[in-house]
Amino acid sequence: MTAVSLDQTTGVTGSSPPAVPPPGNVNVPLILDLDGTLIRTDLLFEATLSFLLGNPLRLFLVLAWLWKGIPNLKRRIAERVSPNAEALPWNELVVDYARREKARGREVYIASAADAEFARIAALQLGFISAVIATENGLNMKGEAKARVLRQRFSQGFEYVGDAPADLAVFAMSSRVWVVEASAAVERAAIAQGSVAAVLPRPSRLKAFVNALRLHQWAKNVLVFVPLVLSGLWQSPEAVVATVLAFVALGIVASATYLVNDLWDIASDRQHWSKKHRSIASGRLPILHACAGAALMLPVGLVMAAVSGLPVLATVMLYLALTLAYSFALKRVPLLDGAALAGLFTLRLAIGVAACGAVLSSWLFLFSLFFFASLSFAKRHTEVSRAFEQGKTHVSGRGYRSDDIPLLLAFGIASGLCSVLIMVLYVMDDASRATFAGLHEGLWAMPGCLALFLGRIWLVSQRGELDDDPVLFAVRDPISIWIGVLMSLGILLAIMRF
Numbered sequence: 001m002t003a004v005s006l007d008q009t010t011g012v013t014g015s016s017p018p019a020v021p022p023p024g025n026v027n028v029p030l031i032l033d034l035d036g037t038l039i040r041t042d043l044l045f046e047a048t049l050s051f052l053l054g055n056p057l058r059l060f061l062v063l064a065w066l067w068k069g070i071p072n073l074k075r076r077i078a079e080r081v082s083p084n085a086e087a088l089p090w091n092e093l094v095v096d097y098a099r100r101e102k103a104r105g106r107e108v109y110i111a112s113a114a115d116a117e118f119a120r121i122a123a124l125q126l127g128f129i130s131a132v133i134a135t136e137n138g139l140n141m142k143g144e145a146k147a148r149v150l151r152q153r154f155s156q157g158f159e160y161v162g163d164a165p166a167d168l169a170v171f172a173m174s175s176r177v178w179v180v181e182a183s184a185a186v187e188r189a190a191i192a193q194g195s196v197a198a199v200l201p202r203p204s205r206l207k208a209f210v211n212a213l214r215l216h217q218w219a220k221n222v223l224v225f226v227p228l229v230l231s232g233l234w235q236s237p238e239a240v241v242a243t244v245l246a247f248v249a250l251g252i253v254a255s256a257t258y259l260v261n262d263l264w265d266i267a268s269d270r271q272h273w274s275k276k277h278r279s280i281a282s283g284r285l286p287i288l289h290a291c292a293g294a295a296l297m298l299p300v301g302l303v304m305a306a307v308s309g310l311p312v313l314a315t316v317m318l319y320l321a322l323t324l325a326y327s328f329a330l331k332r333v334p335l336l337d338g339a340a341l342a343g344l345f346t347l348r349l350a351i352g353v354a355a356c357g358a359v360l361s362s363w364l365f366l367f368s369l370f371f372f373a374s375l376s377f378a379k380r381h382t383e384v385s386r387a388f389e390q391g392k393t394h395v396s397g398r399g400y401r402s403d404d405i406p407l408l409l410a411f412g413i414a415s416g417l418c419s420v421l422i423m424v425l426y427v428m429d430d431a432s433r434a435t436f437a438g439l440h441e442g443l444w445a446m447p448g449c450l451a452l453f454l455g456r457i458w459l460v461s462q463r464g465e466l467d468d469d470p471v472l473f474a475v476r477d478p479i480s481i482w483i484g485v486l487m488s489l490g491i492l493l494a495i496m497r498f
Contacts, residue, residue: 032111037163041088043114050266085124208284214255216472219471245305250301322347331398333399349365378461384401385464420450427444
């Protein structure tokens with residue numbers, strides 16, 4: 001856990017409270033809320049989600065527990081799921097403030113509506129908490145109930161750090177308050193009570209949601225337009241409209257599956273060197289918001305696919321089935337995970353074929369499988385290499401070990417070279433007899449540029465400079481962009497028959 005210096009924290013300008021309060025009275029205990037304050041998540045939601053992912057039929061058991069009351073649900077979940085406190089998305093500013101106050105001699109407590117067992121796990125991780133006040137023995141330590149208990153226990157007064165609307169009852173009787181990443185309504189209500197010493201603004205949840213959708217990954221869906229271009233159907237307005245609809249539908253479905261994937265991978269993402277910064281893993285996007293987003297976007301995307309035609313709907317549903325299978329199981333099977341990712345890319349071509357009604361060369365489908373298998377193995381090669389550099393023998397959430405690095409290198413480069421060879425055969429065979437018949441010399445830019453691009457990817461991967469996602473790297477890397485421009489120019493020359 002990295003400490004953050006309070007001296008580096010900039011307060012809110014004007015008459016608004018600062019972002020972090022100044023040191024408090026050492027004779028007044030500091031009381032910290034847990035969910036949404038000390039940590040940027042809700043442990044009950046996380047634990048329940050983890051419990052359900054183990055077996056969705058457990059939903060009926062969860063509903064039965066809930067029927068007997070929220071404290072009962074919290075207790076039952078806590079008995080079956082134990083959070084990894086070390087990997088939780090701690091709010092470093094709050095932790096650092098509490099640690100400093102403890103060092104000054106103040107007593108620091110956790111008072112939370114979370115189950116007492118969860119609160120104790122968090123307290124043990126911090127190491128400086130005096131005691132825990134949390135939900136147990138049938139009492140839900142929230143709102144008025146928490147306020148009553150704190151007033152009885154700390155009659156001399158206390159400073160409270162919280163975030164939720166339910167905390168307003170506690171704010172009202174606190175000698176000093178720090179409002180942490182709360183809604184604007186809670187901020188206004190707390191300030192109106194007159195005891196607020198600091199307000200830490202909430203990061204934009206809309207921005208976090210948009211980031212979780214990974215809109216930059218829509219660049220992969222440009223493959224949907226390849227059949228339209230190579231078949232010459234780009235001159236047909238009907239084919240163009242159908243392909244655009246298919247592109248948008250696939251993008252919406254894919255973004256929804258990213259939400260599902262990140263919900264499934266919360267625990268492993270938090271142990272990853274870069275994925276721990278994702279919206280859901282970092283706690284910037286609440287679990288319920290992510291679940292609602294996925295539940296709304298999936299039907300919207302499928303309806304749009306149906307508008308493009310039943311063949312498009314069928315291929316998009318196949319894509320959905322494969323990507324969910326990848327998220328839930330295949331990503332943990334060495335080598336098969338790369339094949340699954342390559343299959344997802346190839347399905348994008350199939351969706352384009354279904355949308356515009358083109359007849360695409362089998363060479364291109366084969367090329368896609370091998371080319372994207374190479375990129376997938378480059379991604380895994382980077383992940384395993386980074387894990388090895390950090391002294392880890394395994395990659396969390398994956399089936400690879402550090403000694404698999406040479407195997408990934410061999411499979412990745414071999415797949416890439418096969419894809420270049422297949423592209424050469426395509427240009428020599430089908431391209432000379434189909435759309436580009438008579439003048440297809442411009443297409444010879446494709447295998448050459450692809451070889452340069454793959455060489456670039458594996459060069460930076462070997463050097464440890466590749467991002468997690470080779471596609472994301474490619475759209476940011478100037479050399480890769482120029483290679484793409486050169487290849488696009490060759491395709492354009494072939495299409496225009498210059």
